[in-house]
Structure formats: C-alpha cells, structure tokens
Amino acid sequence: MRSTFSGLNIARSGFFAAQRALDITGHNIANVNTRGYTRQRLEQTASNPLRIPGGEGMLGTGVTTTAIHQLRNDFLDYKYREESSTFGFWDAKADGLSFIESIINEPSETGIISVIDELFASFEELSKNANNLTIRALVRQRAVTFTNSINHIYSQLEKMATDLNFDVSSAVKQINTLGEGIAKLNDQIMRSEIDGSNANDLRDQRNVLIDDLSRIIDIEVMEIRNPDNPKDAKMVIKIAGKSLVYHSDFTGLEVEPEQKKFAGMEDKLIDFYEVKWADGTDFDATNIGGELAGLLSLRDGEGPDADMEDENNGGKPEGFPYDQKGIPYYIRQLNHFAYVFANEINKIHLEGYGLHDRSPDEEPRRAFFTANGVATPEGVTIKYDDGEIKINGSAGDGDALKNINASNIRIAAEIEDLNNIAASKEKDLLPKDGSIMLDIIALRHKVSMFSEGKPEDFLKSLIGTLGVDAEEANRNTFNQGILLQDIENRRQSVSGVFQDEELANMVRFQHAYNASA
Incomplete structure (x- = not known):
C-alpha cells in the first residue's frame, strides 16, 4: 500500500510546476512590448516513477520542471542579420544619393543647364551688338x-564628403560600443549558466546588440562548443574576416586621419578617416557590407569610369569602395x-x-x-x-x-x-x-x-546616371525593407509574445494550480 505522503508529493509537484508556469506566463505578458524579448516556456517532464511491489507496474510520482527555454529559430536569426546588413548598405546609399540629387538640383529652372542656356543667350546678344x-x-x-x-555644386559635394567622414567615425564608434557590450554579456551569460540554467534575458539583450551590429556591418556569428562539455560554448563574431568578439575578448576598430587627394585633385588634400583595427592590423573594407560600406562607397567611390585619368585629376585606386559611384x-x-x-x-x-x-x-x-x-x-x-x-x-x-x-x-x-x-x-x-x-x-x-x-x-x-543610381538604391532599400520585415514577422511568429495565447495559458495553468492545491 502506498504512503499517504506519496499523493501529497504528487500534488505538491503539480502545485509548484503550475506556479512556475504562471510566473513565466506573467513574465511573457509583462514583456510583450520589450524590444528583442523572446517568449519563454517551462520545460517539464514526469518524475521518475516507483515500481509497485508484486509486479503491478510503475507508480507515477508527479512532475519535474527541467528548464526554462526560449522559443527561438537560429536560422531566422541568421537570415535576419544577413538581410539587415544588405538593408543598411542600400539605405545609406539611398540617403546619400538623394542628397547629391538635391545639390545638383536638376532638372530645374535654376540648375546648371538653365544657367548655361542663359550664358549662350548672352553670347548671342553680344554677337549682334558687339x-x-x-x-x-x-x-x-x-x-x-x-x-x-x-x-x-563642388563646395556642397566637398562638404557632404566631410560630413560623411564624420559619419564613418560615428559608425566605427557604434561598432565598438556594440561589440564591447556583446563581449561583456558573453561573460555574464557564461557566469550565469555555470549551474546549467539558461540566462534567457541576458541572451535577449545580447541578441538585440547583435541585430543592431548587423545593420552597420556584415557579421559572422558562431558558437564554438567544447566537445567534452556542450554547455561550454564561446560566442565569436567576425567582421572583415577577423574576430571583433571572441567570447569575452573584444578587439575594437579605430579611425586614423589620412591625407588624400580629394577626387584625385592635386590641390585638394583632405584628411579622411581610414578604418583600422585597434591592434594595428589593416582593416579589409572590400566586403564589409552594412551601413559602413554604404558610407564608404559614397565618400570614396571614384566609379568604374577610366576616362577621367587625364587633365588634372590624377590616378584612381581600385576595388571597393573605390569602384562605386560616389561623391568623387x-x-x-x-x-x-x-x-x-x-x-x-x-x-x-x-x-x-x-x-x-x-x-x-x-x-x-x-x-x-x-x-x-x-x-x-x-x-x-x-x-x-x-x-x-x-x-x-x-x-x-x-x-x-x-x-x-x-x-x-x-x-x-x-x-x-x-x-x-x-x-x-x-x-x-x-x-x-x-x-x-x-x-x-x-x-x-x-x-x-x-x-x-x-x-x-x-x-x-x-544627371541621368545619378537618377538611375538613386532609383536603384531607393528600390533596393524598399525591397530589402519588405524582405527584412517578412523575416522579422516570421521570427515573431516563433519568438514573439501573443497576449491572447498567453492569457489562455494563464487560465490553463491557473486551473492546474487550483486542482493541485
């Protein structure tokens, strides 16, 4: 005959499991509007049963809560960050090219073509009355x-290039701030998960920073796991082929002013910021993506046209971002x-x-x-x-x-x-x-x-070339924005909090709580 306490223990386990589930549901509802929050779920399993003497089978002993997991899809995270980088690039280009269009101001009654028309008209008048x-x-x-x-037009374009130079510096500072924040969170997460639990809210904070970083520059995110201890995982984030973050270690970027011939002109030397690794190694900007790539393509883009090598224009460097059509x-x-x-x-x-x-x-x-x-x-x-x-x-x-x-x-x-x-x-x-x-x-x-x-x-x-480039950038920004939102909607369908669903869960867990009590 089973002990009376056995039934009480079963009820007790159900009581605490339902209480824990209610707490998690309340936590989900409380964070329904928290950016980057991932819906959590209590994982539970039947407790180890007791064998009934006499061979009559196994007797259940209640429920055991095993973990609190996040509902998250790693593939959708990867796709979101990949497309976010592309969106950041085209969004920066679209803004810049639109500003160049406003500077050149064509077609218009006050644009350069109208000014030339008036100049030739005055030449014609003088030919008649010399x-x-x-x-x-x-x-x-x-x-x-x-x-x-x-x-x-020239002075406005030069000023825009100078402004973009400071935007490049700001983007590098953002990369450093986000990278350093991710490295610190990696350390906190490791310390919090030593006992085998999941630091879900810290992971949410880290994912928000990673999403923000992916908008500025193309990133490669991976977790390197210890084969002898799967719980021992180190997050690595690479940019431009090198680790920005390796677990809690952070290697930042910096900008150094370097005097360059602006648009190849010998008499126009401007201090432009060159991006470098803080440890002194060269930074490869040929395939970085994101907003930073868009800014560099606007500031440094000499274009693919080789016909401008003569006169007083000087030579041109090659490769990205120089092969883009930017201000130069x-x-x-x-x-x-x-x-x-x-x-x-x-x-x-x-x-x-x-x-x-x-x-x-x-x-x-x-x-x-x-x-x-x-x-x-x-x-x-x-x-x-x-x-x-x-x-x-x-x-x-x-x-x-x-x-x-x-x-x-x-x-x-x-x-x-x-x-x-x-x-x-x-x-x-x-x-x-x-x-x-x-x-x-x-x-x-x-x-x-x-x-x-x-x-x-x-x-x-x-003007037509500029218009085509601006239209392409606007179109790609729009299309990329739709794609990015679609991926985010799919992420939210997995990870987002839906109040109606959580309220239904709350009623269900409340009934279980009452019954166990």
Missing part, C-alpha cells in the same frame, strides 16, 4: 553666375566638364580682339576662363591632338588653363574690364564685329565636345 557695354556686362554677369553655380565620381565628372567647356571657349576667345585692341603690334590673346580667376599667362596656346585639348606654354605658364576644375573655375582677371571681352575676329572689323561670339555659340551644338555629345548632353547623361 560694342554694347550693357550687353557686355550681361555676358560677364552670366559667366560669373555660371562659374558660381559650378563652384557651389560626380566631382570628377564636373571637373571634366568645367575643364573641357572652359578651354573650348578659351581656344576661341584667345584668337579674338576686345574693343581697344587696335594696335597693329599687339596680340592680346586673353582667355575667358582661368583657374582661380588669374590673368591669362603669355605665350599659351591651345590645340587639339586626337580630339584631346593640349595646352602649351612655358613650365607653369599653362597652369591657369590646365588646372581648371569645378572648384576653381572663374572668369579671367582681364574680363573684369568689359572692353577685354573678345567679340571680334579681326582688328579691322572693330568695334561692331561679333564673329568670335558666333564661333562660341556654335560650341553649344558641338557633338564632339564630349563623348556623350554636346555640353547639354554631357550634363543630362550625368
């Missing part, structure tokens, strides 16, 4: 507006436009004569545009060699024309005097001849000026 000082003043003002417009790419294109456009006009203007150039012994040869608005150097000639502009002169003399780019294009110092605008081809035809202006006007339709065609074609091609 000795009219009012029209000459209009030409000078329209030329200043043109140079100011290109200068402004668009500045190189603007530099190319400013250089070619200015010197096409200069080539014609150098051959012309101003209102006071009547002396038979003088050949003024004045440029219309120069770098930084300096005076035209003497003895400089412009010619074409296989379709490329060649500027000849004594050493350094041609720099005022050779070094024209989007940052320094100005009207030449001589053009401040309206009489020096060269409208006439022949001295004998002064002051009413405007044939030089007619030749300059013809440049507007010169299809061989750029590989894309006329000046307007070049700018429209540039």
Whole structure:
C-alpha cells in the first residue's frame, strides 16, 4: 500500500510546476512590448516513477520542471542579420544619393543647364551688338553666375564628403560600443549558466546588440562548443574576416586621419578617416557590407569610369569602395566638364580682339576662363591632338588653363574690364564685329565636345546616371525593407509574445494550480 505522503508529493509537484508556469506566463505578458524579448516556456517532464511491489507496474510520482527555454529559430536569426546588413548598405546609399540629387538640383529652372542656356543667350546678344557695354556686362554677369553655380555644386559635394567622414567615425564608434557590450554579456551569460540554467534575458539583450551590429556591418556569428562539455560554448563574431568578439575578448576598430587627394585633385588634400583595427592590423573594407560600406562607397567611390585619368585629376585606386559611384565620381565628372567647356571657349576667345585692341603690334590673346580667376599667362596656346585639348606654354605658364576644375573655375582677371571681352575676329572689323561670339555659340551644338555629345548632353547623361543610381538604391532599400520585415514577422511568429495565447495559458495553468492545491 502506498504512503499517504506519496499523493501529497504528487500534488505538491503539480502545485509548484503550475506556479512556475504562471510566473513565466506573467513574465511573457509583462514583456510583450520589450524590444528583442523572446517568449519563454517551462520545460517539464514526469518524475521518475516507483515500481509497485508484486509486479503491478510503475507508480507515477508527479512532475519535474527541467528548464526554462526560449522559443527561438537560429536560422531566422541568421537570415535576419544577413538581410539587415544588405538593408543598411542600400539605405545609406539611398540617403546619400538623394542628397547629391538635391545639390545638383536638376532638372530645374535654376540648375546648371538653365544657367548655361542663359550664358549662350548672352553670347548671342553680344554677337549682334558687339560694342554694347550693357550687353557686355550681361555676358560677364552670366559667366560669373555660371562659374558660381559650378563652384557651389563642388563646395556642397566637398562638404557632404566631410560630413560623411564624420559619419564613418560615428559608425566605427557604434561598432565598438556594440561589440564591447556583446563581449561583456558573453561573460555574464557564461557566469550565469555555470549551474546549467539558461540566462534567457541576458541572451535577449545580447541578441538585440547583435541585430543592431548587423545593420552597420556584415557579421559572422558562431558558437564554438567544447566537445567534452556542450554547455561550454564561446560566442565569436567576425567582421572583415577577423574576430571583433571572441567570447569575452573584444578587439575594437579605430579611425586614423589620412591625407588624400580629394577626387584625385592635386590641390585638394583632405584628411579622411581610414578604418583600422585597434591592434594595428589593416582593416579589409572590400566586403564589409552594412551601413559602413554604404558610407564608404559614397565618400570614396571614384566609379568604374577610366576616362577621367587625364587633365588634372590624377590616378584612381581600385576595388571597393573605390569602384562605386560616389561623391568623387560626380566631382570628377564636373571637373571634366568645367575643364573641357572652359578651354573650348578659351581656344576661341584667345584668337579674338576686345574693343581697344587696335594696335597693329599687339596680340592680346586673353582667355575667358582661368583657374582661380588669374590673368591669362603669355605665350599659351591651345590645340587639339586626337580630339584631346593640349595646352602649351612655358613650365607653369599653362597652369591657369590646365588646372581648371569645378572648384576653381572663374572668369579671367582681364574680363573684369568689359572692353577685354573678345567679340571680334579681326582688328579691322572693330568695334561692331561679333564673329568670335558666333564661333562660341556654335560650341553649344558641338557633338564632339564630349563623348556623350554636346555640353547639354554631357550634363543630362550625368544627371541621368545619378537618377538611375538613386532609383536603384531607393528600390533596393524598399525591397530589402519588405524582405527584412517578412523575416522579422516570421521570427515573431516563433519568438514573439501573443497576449491572447498567453492569457489562455494563464487560465490553463491557473486551473492546474487550483486542482493541485
């Protein structure tokens, strides 16, 4: 005959199991709005039975609670973090390219194309009234507006690159903060789980940090288990092929200012932050993904186009992020436009004569545009060699024309005097001849000026390229956001807390509690 205490022990085990289940259910409900919280479940099993004397079988002894587990799917975590990195990359690119679009401001009534239209319109007016000082003043003002417009676009892009530089530094600080937090939690989790229990809430905190880290940079997460002791597991998080976190050890990143030629320009040296490992080893940024990769591609992206290697632009590094089309790419294109456009006009203007150039012994040869608005150097000639502009002169003399780019294009110092605008081809035809202006006007339709065609074609091609890139980034951000949300919904279907379900469980466990009591 069984002991009376046996029945009481069975009831007692059921009582405590139901109480524990109610506590866990309450904990789930309390954290229904806690970010990253994972639903917990009490694992229980039947206690070891007692053999009944006489061979009548086994007698149950109640219930034993074995563990409190999280309901989590490792594969969905992996997919979420993988896609989160891709989303972070495209989201950063979309924001940056949208800002570049707002800087260039095309198409618009105040954009660079409209400014060029007005400049050519003033040239046309001067061709009809070459000795009219009012029209000459209009030409000078329209030329200043043109140079100011290109200068402004350049300065805004340079400022944006500087801002992105600080964004890179901020992203590195975030990576370090998150990595250090994960390493500390790894140590706390290990200490909490020495007795075999599960530090579920600490694991939730760690998973939130890992999710945040995956948005900034592509990560590889793994747990290395001791084959002799499966409970002894060390978490490792790798970025760029190296361990950021190895259990409780953390190796951070740092940024070092390094002087670089901005968009390949010799006269534009800017301190850009280079990402390095804090232990002094090089950081491989060729395949890092995430927001940091998006920022680097915008700040450093020279683009795949190799046609900008000549003039004053210098060489280009290769590989990611340099093969992306970022700010340096668009500045190189603007530099190319400013250089070619200015010197096409200069080539014609150098051959012309101003209102006071009547002396038979003088050949003024004045440029219309120069770098930084300096005076035209003497003895400089412009010619074409296989379709490329060649500027000849004594050493350094041609720099005022050779070094024209989007940052320094100005009207030449001589053009401040309206009489020096060269409208006439022949001295004998002064002051009413405007044939030089007619030749300059013809440049507007010169299809061989750029590989894309006329000046307007070049700018429209540039704007179109930017538009396509921005549209691609926006589309990928949108699609990636939908995919990421779908994965998160699937994660929540496994790990999330649903109040109706928890309330039903609470009623069920309350009945079990009452019955056991």
